[in-house]
Amino acid sequence: MASVQTAAYHTSMEARFAAAARHSRLVRTLRVAVPLVVALSLAAILAISIFNPFRLLSKLPIDIGDLVVSGTKITMESPHLAGFTNDGRPYEMWARSATQDLTSQDHVDLHTLRAKVVSDDQSTVLIQARDGKFNTKAQLLNLQKDVYLRTSTGSEAWMTQADIDMGKGNVSSDEPVDVKWLGGTLRGQRLRITEKGDVIRFEGGVVMNLDNANLPEPAEETDTRAQPAPAAVPNADAAAKSKSSQPGQRREVNRP
Structure with missing residues (x-):
């Protein structure tokens, strides 16, 4: 009976020692990691301030x-x-x-x-x-x-x-x-x-x-083609003279 209790006691003590050892390792790790993280953060902020990427x-x-x-x-x-x-x-x-x-x-x-x-x-x-x-x-x-x-x-x-x-x-x-x-x-x-x-x-x-109201009005086109000259109107005196001078025409004179 005593041997069983002694074995249980040793097992409990070993578990406690293991937990304490793990805690000690965690504390040692944090002692190094926390200052390192803080230093890296400060370095990053400093780098951002100095080497502004917007430049x-x-x-x-x-x-x-x-x-x-x-x-x-x-x-x-x-x-x-x-x-x-x-x-x-x-x-x-x-x-x-x-x-x-x-x-x-x-x-x-x-x-x-x-x-x-x-x-x-x-x-x-x-x-x-x-x-x-x-x-x-x-x-x-x-x-x-x-x-x-x-x-x-x-x-x-x-x-x-x-x-x-x-x-x-x-x-x-x-x-x-x-x-x-x-x-x-x-x-x-x-x-x-x-x-x-x-x-x-x-x-x-x-x-x-x-919107036709706002459209620019096209320039008016002028017809520059040559127009035919109007036909000449014959002179009445010239026509009468030409008629009287035609050959073979007799003039009849009525005498009383």
């Missing part, structure tokens, strides 16, 4: 507001980006805020944004949207929600989604689009703008309404 947006001038760091994301307040497209056309972009993930430095999420691009003919295109994603490396801008375009020539367009190639000047949308210009309105299910705006194609249930 890699482009080599162009950029104005920024306050920066907020949350995990791997950085939020910039009131950014303003200005630069040139691949073919030398200037553009500018403003936003209420912009967010970038450190794991994807070429992509920026924009909120309440505006953009301005100068076309080849020096006309200006203004773009507004509630949300957008900008690929700084490929110069691709994806717009979402309440997309509005206006040109300095008087044209307007409303869309819910649009993809804009800032370098090539192309615009595409697979959502319904409404367009208004001085000569009328147009609605289509899809839009393609290529050749830097020279080619505009609407697809899917296209409906166009023309």
Whole structure:
């Protein structure tokens, strides 16, 4: 009986010693891990502060507001980006805020944004949207929600989604689009703008309404073809003289 109790006692003591040993190892590990985690966190915050990834947006001038760091994301307040497209056309972009993930430095999420691009003919295109994603490396801008375009020539367009190639000047949308210009309105299910705006194609249930009142009046054409000269009216005296001088004609004189 005593031997059984002694064995149980030794087993209990061994379990307690094992638990104490595990606790000691955990304490030693935490003594090293916790300061290491704190140091790494401080180093990460310091690196973010010094090596701000937003400076890699482009080599162009950029104005920024306050920066907020949350995990791997950085939020910039009131950014303003200005630069040139691949073919030398200037553009500018403003936003209420912009967010970038450190794991994807070429992509920026924009909120309440505006953009301005100068076309080849020096006309200006203004773009507004509630949300957008900008690929700084490929110069691709994806717009979402309440997309509005206006040109300095008087044209307007409303869309819910649009993809804009800032370098090539192309615009595409697979959502319904409404367009208004001085000569009328147009609605289509899809839009393609290529050749830097020279080619505009609407697809899917296209409906166009023309406003003749606003259309420019065509210039009046004048008929410059040569008109035939009017026939000459014969002179009465000349006709009588010619008649009296005809040969073989006798003049009869009645004498009383």
